[in-house]
């Protein structure tokens with residue numbers, strides 16, 4: 001690994017503006033870079049379905065060793081404000097001048113992957129197939145991953161199932177392997193309008209209906225694996241009108257999708273009871289935003305990678321996380337992902353910074369993982 005080269009490449013990439021839906025320029029830069037290193041490239045056009053400007057990139061570096069290879073993944077979009085980043089390097093830290101995010105999330109991950117590939121090429125390391133998967137729009141509901149047209153990918157470009165996603169906040173050594181599924185819910189309560197002063201008894205107050213139902217729902221931490229939240233409640237009428245409409249939205253997330261459906265059923269039942277008691281009607285909609293992420297191999301891959309970290313004296317920690325990412329979406333395609341730390345902190349804020357040592361450690365670990373196949 002060439003630390004200076006890694007840092008220079010990272011700084012160069014941090015200066016390319018690539019907010020969600022506008023990663024096109026950065027994607028072109030990466031395609032050129034990867035092609036220049038000898039990769040075969042496949043571009044997925046899922047972005048056409050959501051008005052983005054950047055394909056998802058699959059790059060393949062064919063190996064000279066037989067067997068299932070590895071996929072290295074990261075996302076190309078960054079959180080705004082991120083225009084005209086001025087990266088400042090101070091000892092072990094890369095930060096900004098405080099007016100923009102750094103975009104180390106996830107350019108730190110991409111820089112790490114690029115340095116892995118350069119090192120492998122430079123040192124002529126024998127390896128199995130290495131695939132790189134780079135997505136747009138991870139930060140906005142994983143749009144790139146969700147719209148990926150896997151059925152169009154040629155067979156010889158289909159990435160290996162074991163996937164290292166270089167996109168975790170926190171130190172190197174963190175290996176996330178499980179994350180919950182999330183369902184979004186939307187409930188509309190419909191009552192009946194009436195003059196609130198003259199004949200309120202002719203009305204059915206939709207806000208009252210919603211309140212009755214919400215106050216009976218189990219919300220928040222439901223059990224070890226499950227949480228729920230109500231996040232909006234909207235209804236606005238003049239004070240002399242009994243409101244006939246109230247809309248409520250929220251989410252339920254759990255490491256068990258069965259449990260999510262159970263909770264949703266219990267909410268529906270409560271809404272049913274509310275309209276039975278107070279009148280009116282309700283409409284309950286829900287949809288899966290992303291499925292559960294869990295290891296498909298009894299944690300073997302995660303444990304194997306933990307051993308690699310420990311071999312280079314980085315304490316490793318297997319972790320269950322609370323949020324979704326591209327890995328949740330890719331899990332549906334059979335990918336077995338771990339999400340590893342790359343030294344990013346305070347992500348999504350203008351105080352974002354990256355610890356250079358941690359970036360180096362994770363890069364070194366990936367190189368070592370790939371090198372293990374060499375005889």
Ligand SMILES: [Zn+2]
Pocket residue numbers: 075105106138167
């Ligand atoms: Zn990220």
